[in-house]
Amino acid sequence: MIKNINSIQVFNVASETGNVTRAAQLLNISQSSVSYHIKKLETDLGYSLFRRTKQGLDLTEEGAVLASHVEKGLNMIQTGLERVANQAGSVKVALLPMFSSRWLSSRLGGLMELQPDLQLSMHNHNNSFARMHNPASFADLGIQWGKGNWNGFAVHRLWPEKLAVVCSPAYLATHPISRPKDLLLCNLLHVDDNRMWEEWLLMNGVKASATQAQMMLEDRHFQLSSTINGLGVSLFASWLVQEELKSGVLVNPFGRNFETSFAYYLIVPKGEKPSKPVEQFCDWMLKIRGTQAESVYGI
Template sequence: MVVKIRNITSIQVFNVACQTGNVTRAAQLLNISQSSVSYHIKKLETDLGCSLFRRTKKGLELTEEGTSLAIHVEKGLSMIQTGLERVANLAGSVKVALLPMFSSRWLSSRLGSLMELHPDLQLSMHNHNNSFARMQNPSSFADLGIQWGKGNWSGFDVHRLWPEKLAVVCSPAYLAAHPISQPMDLYKCNLLHVDDSRMWDEWLALNALTTNAGQAQMMLEDRHFQLSSTINGLGVSLFASWLVEEELRSGVLVNPFGRNFETSFAYHLIVPKGEKPSKPVEQFCDWLLQMRGSQAEGTS
């Protein structure tokens, strides 16, 4: 038997009620009355011929049937949203997941050429803290993204933008207080990083050192915060060398080794696998991959 749901609004109300577990909160989020929330839930239960919630003192609690339905409703509404966004993309809209420092120090100064090439392209920028590749449903966040790492992300088409070299940097005052002349001197320093310590682990290994469990370190929220913390003398950082050229020239940062180091880390363009990307998404990707040549020359 085919069950016909006469009102999609009831499905939407059910979904929000599942997420909140509370009629009052669901009504606030949907900007409708509590009685309307109750009406739509009751209507859906009548159409299906079963109870979806148990009403308790703490709020709404899903029944077995409600739990089963909630899983399908969440997936279904997500697919509808993705479809709507893909249709919108046909009109020239692209959602891009960006890393703030990459945006400010590389992308922003080059977007003019993209706009000249594709004047009808509409860009929607969404910042993330290097989390796009780990999102449960990345395509609902953006059509494509820039991610820092080694490129080993399943579920994405991955394009390495260019090879990187890393600079070890700190403030002049920090260097004066913590002399650094050889790699093992960093054992006495506070190592600053974002996400995790994998970059430092790799750097230490490449310099024939092992990770010290008692190493002083500080994890920061994003690269901009890491940069300001390094300038303010909180410790030593690893940065893609081109990102800190300006600070090294001005003298607010110094490179105690006077050279840069090889790394397996890099910036990548990543596109969630699944449906074929829209034409505007392909246009953005093609442009970005063409633009990467000049940067690759500068980092070699």
Template sequence: MRFNHDILHRIPVRSLQVFEAAARHANFTQAGDALGITQSAVSRQIGELEKRLGVPLFARAGPQIALTRAGEVLFERAARAFADLRAGVAACRAVEGLSNVVTLSMLPSVAALWLAPRLEEFAKAHPEIDLRVSASRHLVSFEAEGIDLAVRYGPGNWPGLVSEFLASETVRPVCTPDYARRIGIEQPSDLLKATLIHPDIEEGWSDWFAAAGVAVDAVPSGPSFSDDTAALNGVLGHQAVFLGRSVLTARELEAGRIVAPFDIEMPASFGYWLVRPGGQEPSAARDSVRKWILQAFGRPAQEV
């Protein structure tokens, strides 16, 4: 087989970008979410790239994918190339005085329920900063994805990263006042006759019923959401009771749109952390965003 030295002229850079994202996430759907395209679009781009290269890049077994040896070779170089390009773009912008762009990563639920209500407050405090939010559930690669800061929910001990504690939280049942009246929720055992939305965290309904002293052989089944925003929308629609996390439900509780029928709450296993790579180059804009987030969570901002 003859190698065509002009092959790069026939391969769209977008296809390589999609391949790099798919290989990094090991999942076409997550790659599409990160790039803002559909899973089918990712699949088409990968198929076209494989056709142009003449080699399979992924071994597919149903929804599971894995890099072939050829895919591993290409990914190693593509990841390095895109990381260099992102660093080059950032350096270029800094030279031209455009270093006011800060990309912040966080869970979609935190972006929707914690950050979004505070965006006007941030814009008034820092009109000079171009804040870009990357909402995703995966643990981002800061260099590969061009992320400056991240708000993460977890234990706080991520290797190679600097973590600053933001907040712990508690978990307790929440619902609308109307739903509580309609179902007749007066004591913890009354929740057994409600529709229960099951959370995607360590703490579950069996833990809460045990804390409330309610003996149950089996917790009633119910819908489960991987994102608290969707779960809270179900609650706000007067449809169910959810084990709400205090940080994410605080505004709705304060506004009276939802209530916590009981004071029984559990400490969450994880907390919120502000995370950044160790050894970052100084950036006034990034440090301003960092200090604002710490202040919004009620934490002191130490100098870095």
């Protein structure tokens, strides 16, 4: 039985830094105190937790097992403390910047009227929330683009999407596009990976070339500006680029949109029961999501 939680906290910092001096600095205690707590913990457990080397501290096999459980435990404690401290209604939301700016931001006023005590904390991510090692430490819930096949999350598709193939008028003038296979001669722009383009080409009877010109960009805002500036051809959820198509800075060479298995999802990490404020935000999102499909896709 461990009698002193301080030894656990010291072990956690030491395992993360691998250095007694650095751990002492972060904990604002002496190096001898760090060594004392580590030794005390090893004595209580009956195992060596670190190998002392010239470079610092290396976890033993037993130390690595303990470190993984300590990290999870301390994260759960932190989550509990935050929930108790924020009973007024704090919700951390992991957002995709383009989704946020073009859909969510204009609707948040309605949520604030319904839930005036709700405190929202927005955290941007580059479609990485579902792949984080510990997503619950980053946000209570998030918006993710993909196919919805993420383990460890409660997953809610917001609406079915249709994709538009778009490029700048200048790019189209130098790269004529009238048939799907014409895209094999174009530079295909994408974010995250090329799965969307692979699906689109397959659904339109085109075999992707191993030498296909393509460019991966950091986020959808950068992808949009790159497309407008004539770097290549992009796939976007059609509602995201309506204004650009209307103004003429982008064109849709096929004049129609395409079905896709990709969509935006509201996802909530599984584990502890969500707090009431998180449930309120989710209920609101899922209640108003139908307005998007009705206004854009007529479904």
